Amino acid sequence: MEVYGFVPLGYEGELVRVEVDLRPGIPGMDIVGLPTGAVREARERIRIAWRRSGLSFPQQRILINLSPADLPKSGSGFDLPMALALLAASSTLPSTVPALLAVGELALDGQLRGVPGILSALARAREKGLLVAALPTVCRAEAEAVEGFRIVSAPHFSLLVEELKQQQGSTTQGVTALPGYSPQPGVWPGWTPRPSVFRALLTAAAGGHSCLLYGPPGGGKTVAGRYLQKLLPPLEPQEAWEVARLKSLRGEVNSVYPQAPFRAPHHAANVAGLVGGGKANEPGEAALAHRGVLFLDEALQFSPSFLQTLREPLEEGQVSLARAGRQLVYPARFQLLLTANACPCGQAGRREGVCLCGHVAIRKYWDRLGGALMDRVDIRLFLEAGEEYPPEGKVNLSHERQRLENALERRRARPGQEKNAWRDWGELQKSVTLNSRQQTFWREAVRREAWSGRGAVALLRLAVTLADLDNRPSLKDDDLEEALSLRKAQGEEYWQT
Numbered sequence: 001m002e003v004y005g006f007v008p009l010g011y012e013g014e015l016v017r018v019e020v021d022l023r024p025g026i027p028g029m030d031i032v033g034l035p036t037g038a039v040r041e042a043r044e045r046i047r048i049a050w051r052r053s054g055l056s057f058p059q060q061r062i063l064i065n066l067s068p069a070d071l072p073k074s075g076s077g078f079d080l081p082m083a084l085a086l087l088a089a090s091s092t093l094p095s096t097v098p099a100l101l102a103v104g105e106l107a108l109d110g111q112l113r114g115v116p117g118i119l120s121a122l123a124r125a126r127e128k129g130l131l132v133a134a135l136p137t138v139c140r141a142e143a144e145a146v147e148g149f150r151i152v153s154a155p156h157f158s159l160l161v162e163e164l165k166q167q168q169g170s171t172t173q174g175v176t177a178l179p180g181y182s183p184q185p186g187v188w189p190g191w192t193p194r195p196s197v198f199r200a201l202l203t204a205a206a207g208g209h210s211c212l213l214y215g216p217p218g219g220g221k222t223v224a225g226r227y228l229q230k231l232l233p234p235l236e237p238q239e240a241w242e243v244a245r246l247k248s249l250r251g252e253v254n255s256v257y258p259q260a261p262f263r264a265p266h267h268a269a270n271v272a273g274l275v276g277g278g279k280a281n282e283p284g285e286a287a288l289a290h291r292g293v294l295f296l297d298e299a300l301q302f303s304p305s306f307l308q309t310l311r312e313p314l315e316e317g318q319v320s321l322a323r324a325g326r327q328l329v330y331p332a333r334f335q336l337l338l339t340a341n342a343c344p345c346g347q348a349g350r351r352e353g354v355c356l357c358g359h360v361a362i363r364k365y366w367d368r369l370g371g372a373l374m375d376r377v378d379i380r381l382f383l384e385a386g387e388e389y390p391p392e393g394k395v396n397l398s399h400e401r402q403r404l405e406n407a408l409e410r411r412r413a414r415p416g417q418e419k420n421a422w423r424d425w426g427e428l429q430k431s432v433t434l435n436s437r438q439q440t441f442w443r444e445a446v447r448r449e450a451w452s453g454r455g456a457v458a459l460l461r462l463a464v465t466l467a468d469l470d471n472r473p474s475l476k477d478d479d480l481e482e483a484l485s486l487r488k489a490q491g492e493e494y495w496q497t
């Protein structure tokens, strides 16, 4: 009987075969194959839990080898596979029990505790054709999100052993389907922003555009930002699976659900919290916002290093970090949503306010975001304070919902349709054609605004999203004009470098 454990490495991870050798000699247990702290300590937990489960511990010299030997093994999830491999080696488990993946921590009384990363472990096992898993009961609901597995679970080690004695037969079934899900109806909130704000947020949701909401306090930036969450379309099954796997690595998931993530870290968050990693190999906020939104309320209160670290995920769609000589990678393809006051004192842009900050101070203030980061923000929306919101009903919600659905259909049908995936003009060109008047308008706008190549492409991406919202395959002149108004912001000179 073969037993495998799992070690997470970023989003991916590796199966670890647990081999046991029993020899006559002074009773004792050695673990080799680069076990780190918690794995080395497993010796005591296994011995005590085993006895409390009424099993007689082998009075022999025990050698446990974790293979591949060059991969450091961490975490308490190795308790269970090591205990089971030892049972198999001492013939307590019949040899008919199939090869299996085991993940779980042993308490001293033999209770089984859950560990993070179950979905990644099962995904890796399935790639290797291993389709039986022994898990603590608390992990069962999460594991059932992965189709095609035979899950053997129990709350206590002794009960799991009894369950396993009943198991036999083949382990491979060649299942490749990803877990399905039942779409939930979208929720439209009671509060409705003014139409121009709604329009910008709808465009951001439809095209996956990053967005800055700025202006004086009292303009509703935070409320408007949070409203975007309600507009986000449900995830595709593959996207929902990726999101669930990332949450699983933090021990935060019990099902695969198609809701797009909306992460709003506090401005005291540091770079480690953004990129993840650390001792527990956990994904950070950037990865947890994957396929959804990373919302930085009062973005300029975040540390400059935090803000500049955002460039890699915005550009590459992932975060990578080096740990113990290995490269850990987490997917992190998110929409960035920022809010900010227009100036340090907050009065700039307020109708009755007087801003005394001065141009240099304002420039310095915006420099914290930096031109390179701002360049990746497609929509910049100024919200004035003190304006009355029109009563609800100015925005026809059922009409707008239909437009959003149309836009998503159209986007899926276009080449390079993935959210935030249009890299360059070459790819975009496959999706849209400009007539000569539109070509001129586009070139002239980019020249006048002194935009980078990224800005030029962003203008077209926005125009395509606006055409999608109108359920049209081709662009109208109006699309480019409106795209220009969304991208070009009041006070833009502040953050240009």
Ligand SMILES: [Zn+2]
Pocket: 343, 344, 345, 346, 347, 348, 354, 355, 356, 357, 358
């Ligand atoms: Zn000011």
